[in-house]
Amino acid sequence: MRFLSFGILVLLSACVWSCGIVSIARAQSAMLYVTPGNAVFNPGQTFQMKIMVNTGGEQVNAVAAYLSYPQDQLEATGVDTSRSVMTLFAEKEVRNGLIQISGGEPSPGFSGIQEIAAVTFRVKATGTATIVFNADSAVLRNSDNQNIWNLGASGKGVYDLQTPIPVPSPSATSAPRPTSTTPIASTPTPTRTPTVSASATPTPKNEGALLVINTSALWIADDQIKVTWETNREADSWVQYGVAPGDYDFIVIDGGLTTTHEIVVPGVGKGISYYIAPLSTDSAGKKASGNELQPIAGEPVSSPSPSPTPAKSARVLLEGFQLPSPMMLGFISLPILAAIIGGGALFFLRRRQSAI
Missing domain, CATH: 2.60.40.680 (Immunoglobulin-like)
Structure with a gap:
């Protein structure tokens, strides 16, 4: 208890x-x-x-x-x-x-x-x-x-x-045993070498490199960036982004396979510089990424912003907690922690049965 x-x-x-x-x-x-x-x-x-x-x-x-x-x-x-x-x-x-x-x-x-x-x-x-x-x-x-x-x-x-694939060790090959031959003086009869016509071998659908082309990143709202690109065959859509070049802390994923890709990155700050890298993976597991982008101003979204929908009213619930130690608050539940450090009314609810 x-x-x-x-x-x-x-x-x-x-x-x-x-x-x-x-x-x-x-x-x-x-x-x-x-x-x-x-x-x-x-x-x-x-x-x-x-x-x-x-x-x-x-x-x-x-x-x-x-x-x-x-x-x-x-x-x-x-x-x-x-x-x-x-x-x-x-x-x-x-x-x-x-x-x-x-x-x-x-x-x-x-x-x-x-x-x-x-x-x-x-x-x-x-x-x-x-x-x-x-x-x-x-x-x-x-x-x-x-x-x-x-x-x-x-x-x-x-x-x-996955289990790592073992790398085979090179096997020693023995040198061919020399054989002594007695040359025979004879006049060789010239022969015609048949000409073999090479026919083109068709390339399977998923062979060859996956390519990411025509990349762009546009600000379409104060808190949204639209990233678009194309691939030479159907693949999924990934966008990695962060606030430093080459250091991507965030990722947005769309698993649908397509050749024209579009992802809207939400929750970004207009005054922050972002660095964005689009990626795709095809059905054969081959991956490709585009060049790193920085978003530029684009066409704003004309649709009105929806007003937030209130959740159902609920009464604040109490759960059992442990005495805080003298050195720290110890293991108290998040609602109480938020009330103590926030200094305001308690709005966050979390329902969970405890079997302690």
């Missing part, structure tokens, strides 16, 4: 009393993603995956990153928060195919592209391992504790786990 100290209980009770029943309006501008977004690893190999947040220009004070991974292929061996932007943590655990990391930073919080944590994995088996964010993840805005996480724009990790 978990308990709250008297001081925290009084603070939480006052917050619940003042809030009553609240409505959550989600202005979803923040993204969660992992890096690397895709890679190739071998069984027995260990690798580290970083969990990142892009606040979309907002000041935030708390993040809950909940992810699922295939435990038959990957074993999570640890969580490292030494480089995290957050200093207070409610959860830091990996078990049973789940990663649960939540915490925050006192007001005014933080903004921009920041690291939340790094998780170390060991590869157990071959196949394709996909790591995704669960729907109960959250990014809370500092001013009003609203959840501004955009699930649709957030990335995932896709890792190709």
Whole structure:
């Protein structure tokens, strides 16, 4: 059974009393993603995956990153928060195919592209391992504790786990044994060498290099960049982008196969310089990338911006918690953490049964 100290209980009770029943309006501008977004690893190999947040220009004070991974292929061996932007943590655990990391930073919080944590994995088996964010993840805005996480724009990790192909060692070849021959003086009879006409061999559909051509990146709104390109055969669509040349922290993926590609990157800041690289992979697994781009001004989107739709009203729920230690807040739930460091009404709800 978990308990709250008297001081925290009084603070939480006052917050619940003042809030009553609240409505959550989600202005979803923040993204969660992992890096690397895709890679190739071998069984027995260990690798580290970083969990990142892009606040979309907002000041935030708390993040809950909940992810699922295939435990038959990957074993999570640890969580490292030494480089995290957050200093207070409610959860830091990996078990049973789940990663649960939540915490925050006192007001005014933080903004921009920041690291939340790094998780170390060991590869157990071959196949394709996909790591995704669960729907109960959250990014809370500092001013009003609203959840501004955009699930649709957030990335995932896709890792190709394969057995390395052994490189054959060169075998020694014995030199041919010389044979003595006695030359025979004879007049050779000239023979005609038949002319063989070479016929063209048709190239299979997926042979040859995959090409990315006619790339462009245009600002179409203050928070959107449209990236377009073409390929010489059908392939999927990937856009990697970041705020430094060659350093891509974000990825947007469209798995549909096409030769004309278009991806709209959401949640970007107009005053930030972005570096963008379009990529494609065909059905045979061949990949190609275009030159690095920087977006230029384009035609604005004329459609009106939809007004945010409020979610269903819900009453703030209390869960059991552990006494905070003298050195840190310890393992308290994200809603209380957000209320303490945000200093405002509690807007974020998370329902989960606890079997402790």
